[in-house]
Amino acid sequence: MINKKVNNVKEAMQGVESGMTLMLGGFGLCGIPENAIKALVEMNVNGLTCISNNAGVDDFGLGMLLQKRQIKKMISSYVGENDEFERQMLNGELDVELVPQGTLVERCRAAQSGFPAFFTPAGYGTEVAEGKETREFNGKMYVLEKAFEADFSFVKAWKGDEAGNLIFKGTARNFNPAMCGSAKITVAEVEELLPAGSLDPNQIHIPGIFIQRIFQGNNYEKRIEQRTVRKRD
Amino acid sequence: MLDKIGIAKRIAKEVKDGYYVNLGIGIPTLVANYVRDDIQVEFQSENGVLGMGPFPYEGEEDADLINAGKQTITTLPGASFFDSSLSFSMIRGKHVHLTILGAMEVSEKGDIANWKIPGKMVKGMGGAMDLVASAENIIVAMMHTNKEGESKLLKQCSLPLTGVGCVKKIVSNLAVIEVTDKGFKLLERAPGVQVEDIIKATEGTLIVEGDIPEMIL
Numbered sequence: 001m002i003n004k005k006v007n008n009v010k011e012a013m014q015g016v017e018s019g020m021t022l023m024l025g026g027f028g029l030c031g032i033p034e035n036a037i038k039a040l041v042e043m044n045v046n047g048l049t050c051i052s053n054n055a056g057v058d059d060f061g062l063g064m065l066l067q068k069r070q071i072k073k074m075i076s077s078y079v080g081e082n083d084e085f086e087r088q089m090l091n092g093e094l095d096v097e098l099v100p101q102g103t104l105v106e107r108c109r110a111a112q113s114g115f116p117a118f119f120t121p122a123g124y125g126t127e128v129a130e131g132k133e134t135r136e137f138n139g140k141m142y143v144l145e146k147a148f149e150a151d152f153s154f155v156k157a158w159k160g161d162e163a164g165n166l167i168f169k170g171t172a173r174n175f176n177p178a179m180c181g182s183a184k185i186t187v188a189e190v191e192e193l194l195p196a197g198s199l200d201p202n203q204i205h206i207p208g209i210f211i212q213r214i215f216q217g218n219n220y221e222k223r224i225e226q227r228t229v230r231k232r233d
Numbered sequence: 234m235l236d237k238i239g240i241a242k243r244i245a246k247e248v249k250d251g252y253y254v255n256l257g258i259g260i261p262t263l264v265a266n267y268v269r270d271d272i273q274v275e276f277q278s279e280n281g282v283l284g285m286g287p288f289p290y291e292g293e294e295d296a297d298l299i300n301a302g303k304q305t306i307t308t309l310p311g312a313s314f315f316d317s318s319l320s321f322s323m324i325r326g327k328h329v330h331l332t333i334l335g336a337m338e339v340s341e342k343g344d345i346a347n348w349k350i351p352g353k354m355v356k357g358m359g360g361a362m363d364l365v366a367s368a369e370n371i372i373v374a375m376m377h378t379n380k381e382g383e384s385k386l387l388k389q390c391s392l393p394l395t396g397v398g399c400v401k402k403i404v405s406n407l408a409v410i411e412v413t414d415k416g417f418k419l420l421e422r423a424p425g426v427q428v429e430d431i432i433k434a435t436e437g438t439l440i441v442e443g444d445i446p447e448m449i450l
Contacts, residue, residue, distance in 0.1 A: 027280040027317070028303040030296065053317075080356035081303075089355060098355070101279060102321030102363030109318045120325065121366035125344075125397035128362060158297075170297035170314055171281045177316040205316075222296035228304040229291040 001196045004164035004188075004214045009035045012187045012215045016152055018045045019072075023108060023153040023179045024052040024062065028081075028225045031172030032061050035189045035217040036154040040065060049073040051148055053104060053175050055085045060223055066094070075148075077101035081225065100128060103145050105175055110147035111182040112210065117146045153183035156217070157206070160190035161199050164208025173205065181210030189217035235406045235423045240374050242267045242450045244333055244404050247372055253277055255324065255364060257334030258302040260374040264333055275311070277329055279320050279360040284312025301360065324360070325367045332368035334361060336375045336400075338390040341416040341437035343400040345373065346392035358395060365396030377405040377434045384436035386410070386417055407431050409448055416440055421448040 006012045013036065016022075022040075026032030037056075040048075041064050048071050055074055056063035065071050066084050073095035079085050088094035099107070100122040110118055119142035123129050133144040155176040158169035166188055168176060180186050193216040208214075235243065241263035248254055248264070250272035256262050265285075268274055276285040278300040285300060286307035294305040323329050338346040345365055348358040365371055378384055386403065403410040408431045409421040416438030419431060422445050432439055 027301075028299065030280070030299050030303070076357060078357040078359040086355065090352070096355075098357045100358055100362035101317070101360035102325060105317040105321060120363075122325070122363040124366060126362065126394045128358075168314075168316075170295065171278075171299055172297040173314055173316050174281050175317050178318045224294060224296050224299075224305060225303040226299070226305065227294055228288045228306075229294060230288045232290055 001163050002208070003162050004208055004211050005162040005193065006213045006215050009039045009189070009215060012036070012189070012213045013039050013043060015185065016040070016043065016045060019047040020045070020151040021049040021149065022051065023148065023150045023183050024050060025155040025174065025176035025179050026061070027053050027171065027174035029056065029061050029223045031156055031168070031174050031176055032056070033154040033156040033189050034220055036187060037061060037064060040070065041068060044070070046070040047072045049075065051075045051108070051150060053077050053101065055079045055082050057081055057225065058084050060221070073097065075099060075104070077104050105178050107145055107148045108175065108178040108182045111149065112178060112180065115147055117144050119144055148182065150183035151185070153179045153186040155179050155186065155188050157188055157190045159192045159194065159199060160188055160214050161194045161196050161208070162214070163196045164188065164211030164214050165199055165204045166190070166206040166211070167199060167203055168205050177206050180206045185212045186210060187212065188214045190214065191217060191220060234426055238263060239423070239450060240404050240406060243409065243448055244372055244374055247402070248274055248331065250274070252330040253283070253323070253328065254331045254333065255279065255329050257361070259335045261333040261335060262302060277320070277323060278306070279317070279324065279364070281315050281317060281320050282306070282308065282312065283315070284309045286312070321360070321363055324363055327367060327369055329368065331370045331372065332364045333372045333374060334364065336373045336385070338385050338387055338392055339373055339375070339400050339403055339412075340387050340390045341412070343398045343412040344390050345395045345400050346390040347395050349393045351393065361395050365399045368399070371400050372402045372404060373400050375403065375405055377407040377431070384434055386435045386437050388437045407434055413440070418442070419445050421446055423448060
């Protein structure tokens with residue numbers, strides 16, 4: 001067993017510097033690396049490029065980094081529900097690259113898998129395809145999209161072991177698996193960190209080979225963005 | 234004229250036995266409530282769930298279980314979870330049979346715009362560009378005109394496009410329309426709506442052939 005465990009979030013963040021490109025897992029506020037984001041706020045690193053499907057809400061998730069102007073550029077697919085984000089973007093204070101969601105995750109997965117680029121039909125004929133190579137395959141047009149290059153990737157899982165193996169829960173899985181091993185260093189935070197041998201190898205979603213550091217996360221808030229319920233009959 | 238629920242009810246009739254269906258945010262989400270219960274259908278949400286069920290009972294919400302609209306949901310027997318990459322493999326790979334989504338504008342060529350109003354609203358395309366570029370069958374749920382009474386069914390879209398030549402069918406508050414090589418083709422009228430009302434509310438080419446039946450909900 002190769003032990004990937006670090007003692008706390010501070011150790012896990014070693015080497016993170018201003019100006020770096022970071023990947024952050026999650027969809028909305030579901031499955032975001034809460035501990036790593038709080039640490040980035042405290043470290044006061046700035047000029048960051050963040051690759052994340054969403055940009056949090058005003059006072060939680062990546063919204064906390066936006067409030068402190070720590071982000072220079074966001075690469076996302078959907079950024080609604082965040083007034084501060086919209087304000088910074090429309091004022092030209094924040095550089096934003098909007099990417100179709102399936103393309104966004106595949107650019108992460110391409111980096112993970114050793115593909116420099118891939119063709120996708122998404123965005124053909126739209127402004128997303130401007131300046132990009134397009135090609136016809138079997139009578140349909142495709143756009144060439146490139147793999148991301150990132151310094152750190154921060155992911156969040158439900159359970160993990162000291163070998164870095166991960167298991168996700170529900171729809172908190174989302175972008176997290178494709179961001180494992182997609183940056184120079186992948187940091188995983190988990191709700192429950194167990195000794196190696198505690199997890200059934202049949203149940204592992206992401207093998208520890210993709211993870212450089214794993215730590216036991218604390219104080220998960222797991223905020224719900226849209227609480228929708230039905231009445232009991 | 235139909236309200237949002239009426240549009241959802243009419244679209245629900247397009248959902249067939251054995252379909253895997255992706256529902257967009259807004260009116261499309263409502264469609265799930267009106268699908269016949271004697272057919273087998275599974276709803277996919279692109280954030281990573283197949284076999285999506287209704288909203289949870291109060292007190293049973295799970296922060297780790299949401300749909301692509303970030304709403305709390307439940308799962309039905311046979312449901313599965315997966316990551317975003319596999320989710321878009323289902324979409325790009327044409328394993329999802331039907332996509333239902335909203336639009337700000339649709340052109341008579343089947344182009345759709347629903348993600349950006351330059352200088353005003355920039356929320357992003359989410360999964361819409363992937364969905365419209367790949368789905369074989371796309372139905373748009375929309376209001377026929379905007380708040381100013383201007384047509385949203387146009388010769389050419391004025392807003393930045395989400396996809397080109399992809400929309401097959403439109404269900405609006407006024408009509409059911411098929412997108413053909415020659416333009417919009419009127420199939421059905423909403424209850425109480427006359428063909429003249431639909432012609433007036435449609436800027437793009439509208440083909441009207443024979444008697445146009447009133448839709449059955």
